[in-house]
Amino acid sequence: MTHRTTPQLLLQAVLFDMDGTLVDTERLWWEAVEQVAGGLGHALTGADQPEVLGRPVEHTAGWLAGITGASAQETAAELHREFADRVRTGIVPRPGANELLDALARDGVPTALVTASPRAVADTVLEALGAARFAVSVTADDTERTKPAPDPYLAACRALGVDPAACVAVEDTQTGVTSAESAGCAVLAVPSLAPIAPAAGRTVLASLEEVTPARLRAMVAPPELRVMSWNLWYGGTKVDDHREKQLKVIAETGADVVGLQETYGDSAEELAVALGWHHHRAGENLGIISRYPITARLGDPDVGFYGGTGARILLDGGQEVDVWSAHLDYTPYGPYEARFDGLPAAELVAHEAVRLGQMREILRRIADSADDATPVVLVGDFNAPSHLDWPDVEWPVTKAAAEAGLRDSYREAHPDPLREPGHTWSPIHVEHEDGSGRPEPQDRIDYVLHRGLRVLDSRTVVTGAPRAWPDVEGNDWPSDHAAVLTTFRLG
Numbered sequence: 001m002t003h004r005t006t007p008q009l010l011l012q013a014v015l016f017d018m019d020g021t022l023v024d025t026e027r028l029w030w031e032a033v034e035q036v037a038g039g040l041g042h043a044l045t046g047a048d049q050p051e052v053l054g055r056p057v058e059h060t061a062g063w064l065a066g067i068t069g070a071s072a073q074e075t076a077a078e079l080h081r082e083f084a085d086r087v088r089t090g091i092v093p094r095p096g097a098n099e100l101l102d103a104l105a106r107d108g109v110p111t112a113l114v115t116a117s118p119r120a121v122a123d124t125v126l127e128a129l130g131a132a133r134f135a136v137s138v139t140a141d142d143t144e145r146t147k148p149a150p151d152p153y154l155a156a157c158r159a160l161g162v163d164p165a166a167c168v169a170v171e172d173t174q175t176g177v178t179s180a181e182s183a184g185c186a187v188l189a190v191p192s193l194a195p196i197a198p199a200a201g202r203t204v205l206a207s208l209e210e211v212t213p214a215r216l217r218a219m220v221a222p223p224e225l226r227v228m229s230w231n232l233w234y235g236g237t238k239v240d241d242h243r244e245k246q247l248k249v250i251a252e253t254g255a256d257v258v259g260l261q262e263t264y265g266d267s268a269e270e271l272a273v274a275l276g277w278h279h280h281r282a283g284e285n286l287g288i289i290s291r292y293p294i295t296a297r298l299g300d301p302d303v304g305f306y307g308g309t310g311a312r313i314l315l316d317g318g319q320e321v322d323v324w325s326a327h328l329d330y331t332p333y334g335p336y337e338a339r340f341d342g343l344p345a346a347e348l349v350a351h352e353a354v355r356l357g358q359m360r361e362i363l364r365r366i367a368d369s370a371d372d373a374t375p376v377v378l379v380g381d382f383n384a385p386s387h388l389d390w391p392d393v394e395w396p397v398t399k400a401a402a403e404a405g406l407r408d409s410y411r412e413a414h415p416d417p418l419r420e421p422g423h424t425w426s427p428i429h430v431e432h433e434d435g436s437g438r439p440e441p442q443d444r445i446d447y448v449l450h451r452g453l454r455v456l457d458s459r460t461v462v463t464g465a466p467r468a469w470p471d472v473e474g475n476d477w478p479s480d481h482a483a484v485l486t487t488f489r490l491g
Contacts, residue, residue, distance in 0.1 A: 013156075016170045025086075032086055061076035084124070088124060096211065097208050103213050112156040148178040165186075168186045168188055177189055225453070228483050228485045229325070230249075230258055230260055230481070232261065238472055239472055250289075252463075255485060257291070261326075262381075275289070287309075292316070298366075306358055307327070307362065309324065310324035321375045324378045334352065340438070355397050374452070376406070379448045385398075385445060406451050425482075426481060446482065454489040458487070460484055
């Protein structure tokens, strides 16, 4: 069984903004500014948000003074009073905030409070949240410049003795995001009032309730993507409780994206719904499921039983990857012709014409839909051996993919086909089905190919000890193919 590897724990600290991130003071601050601005004859609107949200008191006071003619110093004092009165009576932790702080404490991850609010306000909030939860606090009074300058986050990192690049800053405004990113931190944005767009090195979520220490660690660890190719074999219906067994395999491998063949209709949708994932279906045989959002569907949506389909997925941080799933015709089958019929290499290659045509059509569609900057992964059951595995046969299907710039992830991880053959056909067929007693040729016919990624690991996946055909109903492994799982590093 292939298990998901755990990224190296590089996370050194988590740095939290206060207002609107840990506590619901963004609303209180807006109400305070609204009260003071109204008294000065200015009615706040959404257009004023950039001058109010995430800004220090002095900035907002100077801005109000500039448009109303009031004293900036007196306006700042009034804003302090109004906001402090509201904070003392109205602090409400944001959903998931206390739970995340507790989880980080259990894992021994240091935390800091980094706010553009003055020390007096921050200390009031710290008392409500529990000051012992934070190793360091940095306020507007502690640095010469505050957000959006990087100074507050740099000061927090110096106080903690950590590298900003190994820290995650949690923010709710674009002003705070700019400050943290300028300091070199990875950023988790949880917008409170104004939206924040995803970007490289930035993750945007709706709530802290979705956040775990593991997710924060992944933000500073080198990003990885696990892609699996899996022929479900009549949708898995030859095996009892096949859907539950399929879900267990996907969960235990830690796959992020699975290219499916032989879905037999609704398998992709049913698996995705059960996992809470996204899915793409094309025709009656092909599908892709992904824990990440699907932003585009590629190829022919009405593809036949054999062919290929693709989906563009959006990863955390904004990078997109095109993932294609292919299933090629199974007849004539080269390993049978080589082992049983003794055909020479030239005839074996000639008999690949149908599959080669299908592969070339898939490669054409990939070329039409992708650009040079978008990584591509092509997975599938090609029903053909690899030219990298047979010393005397230039199998043309895999060779065509290689000539199109797609690399074989399994052979990158395991270059020696004798030591690591990587057979995927077949974990349940030991003898040929014709009843002759001849051994079934074992070969590698399922693939995870790629362009633009780095291979960290690639493995075949089979659970349990499958019984041979036809006594398969009780098998833990619900397929007649082994799956292939490749872990890629992005960027």
